[in-house]
Structure formats: structure tokens, C-alpha cells
Amino acid sequence: MTKVLVTGAGGQLGKTIEKLTQDYANINFFFTSSSDLDITKASVIEKYFKEYNPDYCINCAAYTNVEQAEKEPEKAFSVNAEGVRDLSLVCKEYNTLLIHISTDYVFDGKKARPYTTEDTPNPINEYGKSKLVGEKYIQQILKKYFIIRTSWLYSKEFGKNFYKTILEKAKTEKEMYITTQQTGCPTDAENLAVYMISIIENNTEKYGLHHFCDGEAMTWYDFAKKIILENKLTEQVKIVEAKNYRTFARRPEYSVLRN
Numbered sequence: 551m552t553k554v555l556v557t558g559a560g561g562q563l564g565k566t567i568e569k570l571t572q573d574y575a576n577i578n579f580f581f582t583s584s585s586d587l588d589i590t591k592a593s594v595i596e597k598y599f600k601e602y603n604p605d606y607c608i609n610c611a612a613y614t615n616v617e618q619a620e621k622e623p624e625k626a627f628s629v630n631a632e633g634v635r636d637l638s639l640v641c642k643e644y645n646t647l648l649i650h651i652s653t654d655y656v657f658d659g660k661k662a663r664p665y666t667t668e669d670t671p672n673p674i675n676e677y678g679k680s681k682l683v684g685e686k687y688i689q690q691i692l693k694k695y696f697i698i699r700t701s702w703l704y705s706k707e708f709g710k711n712f713y714k715t716i717l718e719k720a721k722t723e724k725e726m727y728i729t730t731q732q733t734g735c736p737t738d739a740e741n742l743a744v745y746m747i748s749i750i751e752n753n754t755e756k757y758g759l760h761h762f763c764d765g766e767a768m769t770w771y772d773f774a775k776k777i778i779l780e781n782k783l784t785e786q787v788k789i790v791e792a793k794n795y796r797t798f799a800r801r802p803e804y805s806v807l808r809n
């Protein structure tokens with residue numbers, strides 16, 4: 551049996567992976583949440599690896615609050631950069647293959663065509679900066695790894711995401727103002743989870759940096775309209791184009807990833 555340790559498993563992606571595990575009888579998953587395995591505590595990481603000795607570690611642990619990261623960047627860096635560094639060091643010690651998730655927000659959004667893995671990142675917010683440092687640590691410490699950059703992740707079931715926020719807002723608001731100033735690819739967490747598990751199942755050796763998204767580029771405004779349509783709420787709520795939706799963090803205007 552292949553042993554897979556999943557960190558940050560209480561979040562959107564971790565829970566999505568957990569839901570799929572019954573389809574993979576030859577993989578033994580071990581799920582840990584932030585309260586069991588805190589990746590900012592090196593000795594705790596070490597303890598879990600010693601006990602479980604995993605073949606793979608899927609790291610879903612991250613500080614993902616883009617707005618809040620501007621106000622407390624040190625917290626974002628502690629998890630997304632230093633935590634990832636310490637996890638990589640333990641992966642090296644135990645010969646565990648790390649599958650790590652990164653983000654489209656490592657790019658500045660000035661390009662007009664899909665970003666490839668060859669494009670130079672230049673993050674414009676603290677979340678993106680912290681995730682990029684995390685990527686660099688992995689590349690420095692490990693010879694073999696998978697870094698999978700994805701974008702605009704949503705699960706209809708788990709966690710906090712734009713899809714669920716729009717449905718929640720639709721319960722109380724008649725009009726919703728949604729920005730047209732960013733373009734990206736919404737990605738269903740289930741598709742990403744299946745992709746990551748397929749790397750393990752197939753013993754894939756295409757190590758390195760990869761981009762994975764669902765492939766249909768749109769603005770957040772387009773995505774909100776889609777969500778409302780899909781949930782048959784067009785009579786109840788109107789989606790209004792916003793050109794100046796104010797946020798604390800800057801976000802890339804264009805962050806479509808080329809798969």
C-alpha cells in the first residue's frame with residue numbers, strides 16, 4: 551500500500567481529497583488537520599513522519615486569507631514559506647515525495663496570454679509573495695517534488711470560496727456588485743484532487759512545477775453569473791458589473807494558467 555500523509559486536511563482541498571479516498575483502495579491516506587499537525591512546528595512534523603513514514607505528502611496546509619495577509623504578512627509567511635521549508639526538510643529526511651499546491655497569485659497579471667511554468671513570477675500581494683517563497687524553498691531543498699499551481703479553487707461542498715460566498719450572499723441581497731477587473735480560471739477542487747491522486751496512482755515521474763486549472767477563463771463577474779444561473783437564482787438576484795470593487799489586497803488582473 552502506498553502511504554500518503556495529507557496536511558491541512560480540514561480545509562477545502564483536504565476535505566475534497568478525503569471524500570474521494572474510497573475510490574482508491576490501494577492508497578492508504580492519513581489526514582491531519584492544523585490542530586494535529588501544525589506545519590509551523592518542525593518537531594510536530596518530524597513526529598508524524600517518524601510514526602507514519604509516508605511515501606507521499608500532499609500539503610494542503612496554507613494561510614489563504616488574501617485580504618488578511620496584507621495586515622499580518624508574518625502569519626502568512628510563517629505557514630506558506632517557513633512552514634513549507636520545514637516540511638520540505640522533513641520530506642528530504644524521510645525520502646517522502648512532496649506534492650505541494652501553489653497559486654496563480656504568484657503572477658503580477660500584466661500578461662495577456664496564459665501563464666506558463668516558464669514565466670517569471672512577480673507577486674503583488676503578501677499571500678502571493680509568501681506562496682512564492684514556499685515554492686523556492688521546495689526547489690532549493692528537494693530534488694524531486696511536485697509543485698502544482700492552481701487558480702480560483704472552489705468546492706460546492708467544502709470550505710470557504712467564491713462559489714459558496716455568492717450563494718450565501720444571494721440569500722439576503724437583491725443586487726450583487728462583482729468585479730470585472732480580474733480574469734482567471736475557476737477550478738473545481740474535485741478535479742484538482744483527482745489529478746493529484748492520479749500522480750500517486752500512476753507513480754508519475756514528471757517531477758517539478760506544473761500548472762493545473764479547469765481551463766475556462768472568465769472574470770469574477772462572469773463566474774458569479776454562472777453560479778447564479780446554475781443554481782436557478784436569476785429571478786431573485788441581479789449581478790452588476792463593478793469596475794472599482796474595493797479590496798485591501800491587490801490582485802492580478804489576469805492570471806490564467808496554461809495547463
Ligand SMILES: NC(=O)C1=CN([C@@H]2O[C@H](COP(=O)(O)OP(=O)(O)OC[C@H]3O[C@@H](n4cnc5c(N)ncnc54)[C@H](OP(=O)(O)O)[C@@H]3O)[C@@H](O)[C@H]2O)C=CC1
Pocket residue numbers: 557558559560561562563564583584585587588589590609610611612613614629633651652653654681700701702703704709710711
Ligand atoms: N482557495 C483557492 O482559491 C486556492 C488555493 N490554492 C492553494 O491550495 C491549497 C489548499 O487551499 P484550500 O483548501 O482552498 O485552503 P483552505 O484555507 O480551505 O485550507 C487550508 C487549510 O490549511 C490549514 N492550516 C493553516 N495553517 C496551518 C498550519 N500552520 N499547519 C497545518 N495546517 C494549517 C487550515 O486550517 P485552519 O482553518 O485550522 O487554520 C485549513 O484547514 C493552499 O496551498 C492554497 O494556497 C491555490 C490556488 C487557489
Ligand SMILES: Cc1cn([C@H]2C[C@H](O)[C@@H](COP(=O)(O)OP(=O)(O)O[C@H]3O[C@@H](C)C(=O)[C@@H](O)[C@H]3O)O2)c(=O)[nH]c1=O
Pocket residue numbers: 614615616617653654655700701702703711712715726727728729732770792795797801
Ligand atoms: C464577495 C465579492 C468579491 N468580489 C471580488 C473581490 C476580489 O477581487 C474577487 C475575488 O474574491 P475573493 O476574495 O472571494 O477571492 P480571493 O480570495 O482573491 O481568491 C483567491 O484565493 C487565493 C487563496 C488564491 O490562491 C487565488 O487563486 C484566488 O482563488 O472578487 C466582488 O467584486 N464582489 C463581491 O461581492
